[in-house]
Amino acid sequence: MTTTLASTFTPEQKADLRARFLKVDTANVADVLDEMGHLDFGLASSFWPIRESQNKLAGWAYTIRGQMTPYAGTGDPEKMKAVAGLSEGEISVWSGGGASGVCFFGELIARGMQHRGCAGALIDGGIRDIEWIAQMNFPVFTQYRSPVQSIGRWGVNAWQVPVYLPGATAERVRVRPGDFILADFDGAIVIPIDLVETVLERSEALTRKEVAIREDLDAGMGLPEVLEKYGHV
Known part of the structure; x- marks a missing residue:
């Protein structure tokens, strides 16, 4: 249950790449992926941030998969084993929930993850304790909210x-x-690990270009002149 892809980055490199991704927008990343011919890495618009003013979600995917299944007991030991492996700068990516209607992520598990250095969560399913999590400066994008717990229902x-x-x-x-994983007010997108450096460098270049365009527009240059100078953006 702990199969991983071998990383080509050191912890220091990962931290640096993550810090740089926090300075670019998902829109620019999406445009770069399109230009590179990778058209389908944007995630559904149904993923939404639990706090509109929260920081951007950015980090390395740590995947957790589950399913609806009835079981006895007062907890899910497999969930506890799974989250124990999270480390600095990672995003817990939860799948297998869909529209099941139950919550499998709440304040206590979020606090435990945050203490391990986890940088946030992306959840294809439900969440509760939103008011408390919103106070933690712990970015979370989710599909829906629900007070109904997953214990005995989803594992x-x-x-x-x-x-x-x-x-x-x-x-x-x-x-x-x-x-x-990168997510902001415009939505969420996945950058495959083998494309991370190239996508980031091109996104940074596009970001610099947009800064220059804004400066020219604010200085009074007309839009036709801007487009002629910089091309389509």
Whole structure:
């Protein structure tokens, strides 16, 4: 249950890449992926941030998969084993929930993750304790809210395996352990680990270009002149 992709980055490199991704927008990342011919890595618009003013969600995917299944007991030991493996700068990516109507993420598990250095959560399912989590400066994007707990109804069956999440332009987007997740006010997107450096460098260049365009527009340059100077953006 702990299969992972071998990372080509050191912890220091990962931290640096994450800090740089926090300075670019998902829109620019999406445009760069399109230019590179990778058209279907945007996630469904149904993922929403639990706090509109929260920080951007950015980090390396740590995948957790589950399913609806009845079971006895007062907890899910597999879930506890799964979250124990999270480390600094990772995003817990939860799959297998869909529209089940139950919550499998709340304040206590969020606090435990945050103490391990987890950078946030992306949840294809339900969440509760939103008011408390919103006070933690812990970014969370989720599909829906529900007070109904998952215990006895939904259980973790694997972690650190490839998972599927609903996509924006495709029915499903494959997320592997170690892929990069970026989410902001415009939505969420996946950057495959083998494309991370190239996508980031091109996104940073596009960001610099947009800064220059804004400066020219604010200085009084007309839009036709801007488009002639910089081309389409």
